[in-house]
Amino acid sequence: MRLRLRTVAVFAAGYVLGAKAGRERYAQIVERVQRVAREVQERQATRVAEQSRQKRPRRTRTG
Numbered sequence: 001m002r003l004r005l006r007t008v009a010v011f012a013a014g015y016v017l018g019a020k021a022g023r024e025r026y027a028q029i030v031e032r033v034q035r036v037a038r039e040v041q042e043r044q045a046t047r048v049a050e051q052s053r054q055k056r057p058r059r060t061r062t063g
Contacts, residue, residue, distance in 0.1 A: 007037060 014033050018026025
């Protein structure tokens with residue numbers, strides 16, 4: 001929930017700044033915000049995968 005609120009706040013700030021700076025600058029700001037949001041999601045997914053991998057017991061080869 002906190003991340004969603006932060007995302008909305010950042011988007012709103014980008015919108016206001018973009019409206020003042022012109023359409024091209026607005027597009028740059030939106031692109032940057034989207035890139036940062038994707039990076040956050042990727043980091044979270046990586047963390048979850050790491051935690052999942054660490055919880056699984058290791059298999060040992062018997063031969």
